[in-house]
Amino acid sequence: MEAVHDYTALKPELAAAANDHGEPKWVVDRRLAAIDDLADAALPEVNRFDIHRWPLTPAEPLAFSPSATDLAADVPVAADHVQIVQVGQTTVAVNLPADLADQGVILTDIFTAFREHPELTQPAFMTDIIKSNEDRLTSFHTAFLNAGVFLYVPQGVVIDAPIEIHLVQDSTQDDRPLVSHVLVIAGTDSHFAVTQHLTTQGDHANLASCVVEVRAQANSEVHFSSFDELGANTTTYLNRRANISRDATVDWAIGLMNDGDTFGDFDSELIGENSKSDAKVITLTGGRQRVGVNTRVTNRGKKSTGNILQRGVIMEKSTLIFNGIGHIIHGAAGANAEQENRVLMMSSKAHGDANPILLIDENDVLAGHAASVGQVDAKQMYYLMSRGITEPQAKRLVIRGFLSAVIQAIPAKDVRQNLTDTIERKLENGAEVE
Amino acid sequence: MATLEVKDLHVEVKDDEQNKTQEILKGVNLTMKTGEIHAIMGPNGTGKSTLSQTIMGQPNYHVTQGDILLNGESILKMPVDERARKGLFLGMQYPAEIQGVTNAEFLRAAMNARRADDDQISVMAFLKELDKNLALLDMSESMTERYLNEGFSGGEKKRNEILQLLMIKPTFALLDEIDSGLDIDALKVVSKGVNSMRGDNFGSLIITHYQRLLNYIVPDVVHVMMGGRIVKTGGADLAKTLEKEGYAGLRDDLGLDVDLVDEN
Numbered sequence: 001m002e003a004v005h006d007y008t009a010l011k012p013e014l015a016a017a018a019n020d021h022g023e024p025k026w027v028v029d030r031r032l033a034a035i036d037d038l039a040d041a042a043l044p045e046v047n048r049f050d051i052h053r054w055p056l057t058p059a060e061p062l063a064f065s066p067s068a069t070d071l072a073a074d075v076p077v078a079a080d081h082v083q084i085v086q087v088g089q090t091t092v093a094v095n096l097p098a099d100l101a102d103q104g105v106i107l108t109d110i111f112t113a114f115r116e117h118p119e120l121t122q123p124a125f126m127t128d129i130i131k132s133n134e135d136r137l138t139s140f141h142t143a144f145l146n147a148g149v150f151l152y153v154p155q156g157v158v159i160d161a162p163i164e165i166h167l168v169q170d171s172t173q174d175d176r177p178l179v180s181h182v183l184v185i186a187g188t189d190s191h192f193a194v195t196q197h198l199t200t201q202g203d204h205a206n207l208a209s210c211v212v213e214v215r216a217q218a219n220s221e222v223h224f225s226s227f228d229e230l231g232a233n234t235t236t237y238l239n240r241r242a243n244i245s246r247d248a249t250v251d252w253a254i255g256l257m258n259d260g261d262t263f264g265d266f267d268s269e270l271i272g273e274n275s276k277s278d279a280k281v282i283t284l285t286g287g288r289q290r291v292g293v294n295t296r297v298t299n300r301g302k303k304s305t306g307n308i309l310q311r312g313v314i315m316e317k318s319t320l321i322f323n324g325i326g327h328i329i330h331g332a333a334g335a336n337a338e339q340e341n342r343v344l345m346m347s348s349k350a351h352g353d354a355n356p357i358l359l360i361d362e363n364d365v366l367a368g369h370a371a372s373v374g375q376v377d378a379k380q381m382y383y384l385m386s387r388g389i390t391e392p393q394a395k396r397l398v399i400r401g402f403l404s405a406v407i408q409a410i411p412a413k414d415v416r417q418n419l420t421d422t423i424e425r426k427l428e429n430g431a432e433v434e
Numbered sequence: 435m436a437t438l439e440v441k442d443l444h445v446e447v448k449d450d451e452q453n454k455t456q457e458i459l460k461g462v463n464l465t466m467k468t469g470e471i472h473a474i475m476g477p478n479g480t481g482k483s484t485l486s487q488t489i490m491g492q493p494n495y496h497v498t499q500g501d502i503l504l505n506g507e508s509i510l511k512m513p514v515d516e517r518a519r520k521g522l523f524l525g526m527q528y529p530a531e532i533q534g535v536t537n538a539e540f541l542r543a544a545m546n547a548r549r550a551d552d553d554q555i556s557v558m559a560f561l562k563e564l565d566k567n568l569a570l571l572d573m574s575e576s577m578t579e580r581y582l583n584e585g586f587s588g589g590e591k592k593r594n595e596i597l598q599l600l601m602i603k604p605t606f607a608l609l610d611e612i613d614s615g616l617d618i619d620a621l622k623v624v625s626k627g628v629n630s631m632r633g634d635n636f637g638s639l640i641i642t643h644y645q646r647l648l649n650y651i652v653p654d655v656v657h658v659m660m661g662g663r664i665v666k667t668g669g670a671d672l673a674k675t676l677e678k679e680g681y682a683g684l685r686d687d688l689g690l691d692v693d694l695v696d697e698n
Contacts, residue, residue: 378493383530386490387544387602388518397535397543401581404534 007038007143010061014143017062026122027114031062034132034142041136044265047355049292049321051263056237057140058207060175064146066090067170071201075166076414082107082163087201088170088178089147103157110148110181120152125183129213129243129269137237141179141209148181151194155187155217162193162225162411167210169230172202182212186220186248193223193411198258200231208234214242216250218272225253225410227419232259232287239265246272246301253409255419256283256291257426264293270304270335280309282406284423285318285350286430296325299335299365308339311406313399314350315430322354324369330361337365343373344402346395346430396427436505436521436605438489438637440464444499445481445488458484460662461500466655468605468637473648475673476659477681477694482641483527485659486608490524491517504606519548521605525595525612531583537594538564538578541601548602567600570630572623588615596627607631607638613647625650645677660685661692 011032018028043051067088075085077093082100084107085093091109100107106117113121126132132142149165169178184194198210208230216222222242230236236258242250250268268277277297285291297306310322324339341354356369376398384394400407403423410416445459458481466472476482488495489502491514501508509517532540541564546554568575571593583591592612599607609628613621628638628651640651648656648670656672657664660681665688666672676684685692 377530380530380532382492382514383526384532384540385513385515386518386524386526387540387598388515388547389543390515390547391513393543393547394515397540398532401532401534404581407534 007035007059010059011035014062017064021064021111022115023111024114024118026118030126030132031143031145034139037133037139038136038143041133041139044135044137046263046292046294046321047323047357048353049263051292054235054261054263055207056137056209056235056263058177060177062144062146064089068172071170071172072166072168075168082159082161083166084109084149084164085166085168086147086149086180087168088176100157100159104152104154105157105159106150106152107163108150110145110150110183113150113183117150117152120185121150121183124185124213124215125181126213129215130211130239130241137209138239141181141211141239144177144179144209145181146177146179148183151182151184153186153190153192156189157187157192158190159192162195164412165194165196167196167198169198169200169206169208169234170202171200171204171206171231171234174204174206176204177207177209179209180211182210184212184214184222184224186214186216186222188217189219190217191221194225195410195412195415196224196226197415198226198228198230200229200234203231203233205233205235208236210236210238212240214250216242216244216248218245219247220245221249223251223253223409223411225255225415227255227410227415228258229422230258230260230262234258234260236260236262238262241267241269242277243269243271244275244277247274248272249276251277251409252279252281253406254281255406255410256281256293257419257422258291259287259289261290262292264291266294267296267298268306270297270299270301270306272304273301274303275301276305278307280406280409281322282310282403283312283320284315284403284426285312285320286315286426287318288316289318291319292321294323294325296327297337297339298327298329299332299337300329301335302332303334304332305336308341309405310341310354311403312342312352313344313346313403314352315346317347317349319351321352323357324355324371325357325359326367326369327359328362328365328367332362333364335362335365337367339369341371342402344399345373345375392431396424399427400424435634436468436637437503438466438606439503440485440489440500441503442500443485443488443497443502445484446496446498447484447494448496457498458662459488462662462664464657464664466606466637466639469634470654471632471638471640471651472655472657473640473642473653473673474657474659475642475645475676478643480659481662482659483610486524486610486639486641489608490514490522515547518604523599523602523604523607525599525607525609527610527614529583529591529595531581531586533581533584535582536579537582540582541578541598544598544602563601567597570600571597571627573597589617589620592616592624593620596624599631600627603631605636607636609638609640611641611643613642613644621647622650645673648673658684660690665690
């Protein structure tokens, strides 16, 4: 058990820090309420995966301190890209072309958005999509929020170029938890893609609590891809959820390539009739890393369609648990829910599981699932090797193919290439150690 | 000149479901040289595919007796990829599909696998060779950017096997029922591809049920296989005789005691 902290004692200090930070009263109130919730809230449930001993809710006082902007030197910043770059709590760059700003698109850091756009942020932030008091990790996130991004795409606006969100965790010092919130509001009939990239600079042990909330209003279409590359000494909590209205679509493509322990909680709430979601998650684990992922789709709306595809490769002594949770609520007639969870074991010392969990409270539905934990496909290996390709290279090709579902779904070519390179590098590192 | 020799080859296959082993090849002898095209004909279930898979080194086939020699060297202990780099190629009846790996990337990897690290093929040279062979096989350039065999039709898969043959340029190509499922136009294209490889530095063993393919790729030697052995060897005209008389006719002429799978 993590040490029980007296969070309530932190309240006066936290309120003072938030006030000094210039936050509106509703934000400060929400933080204080979250502190109260934190005392009793339980950790979220993760089937067959134990996060109780993880340092996910450190009792550090809320503190605001700038980070060195040169920690983002690797991030390609270009005036013709739509992008926001943050290092720790510091916003390094925001590129929003004038034509998008003129159409009412907002891309800014979350605290500016709280002050300047309360009509948009107050009803959404940790209230409607993810509720602050759902569990200990959501409460902690609200109470200790220290960074983030707000993106608003108004009604009818279509953006062709992907909107890039680069978040660099500053772990050049101890006691620098990154508690970062990305809030995305997609207006009716809007259409755009977001590509998020999470990285770490520095090797101090810190928490990353990174939450994404997406509200997809009627007939909007949002493609959200995230390439997660947080460091080996970072303990990561990811929570990404979309509320999806009538005729709207939210697709997720998540390349979970963190080097440290990670718990991911991904969720699509298909609220409106004919809403759709396609959630794809790939991961590759090595060393003694532990990764647990809950990917959930909840069909509430009639004729809603939700797909889950999870694929993971586990090497060395790592652990990977994929839980695919398909929940069809009574009344969601004509709903469709498919899921596939597959794990490739590359080492006999690794531990992995793929668990489909179906909760179906409606009769008129189509639901299916497939799950497997296995080795590299022998037929594919034979075919490649029969062309002279060596066993290690053939293995890398087959694994890359196995993980390609998410690579293909990423809109930006350079991100696809980076993800492919990271996969190759991890496979080579894993092979060297074994 | 290179040689491929199969000597008194006995092969067993283990059926994992029934946990039974079955002897499929019961003493096959065959010698071929570069510059020659051999055809193996025979009824279903007689061991033709087993022979080609065993030469290539498919791990489910176990050699219990005999040997396979490439240029006088036994290859039985070599893994599949090493046999390939030594010059063997198997055009498969059911090629594997591999998502996420493009045809072009795979072809380059295969070509580079047999070249030294400091002598990898340049992108320009690769593309030039690729374009030439795509044109020869009447294949669209878009095939090379598709994932390896994924969603390919039966005919496209066969053409893709021949494309690999032309790019990799092995010493000996074993072509397992490369004609099955092909319409006459595709059959001509595939044959044209194989014929373009003919020459002093190339030998091929073509496995087929039907004489039809051999009208387009005229073999130097025809072997007939039944019951796990080669029962008759002759010239190109042997295939024509077979087409006329059928396998049962030949079996009866030779006085063999072999059951034919498809016999009524």
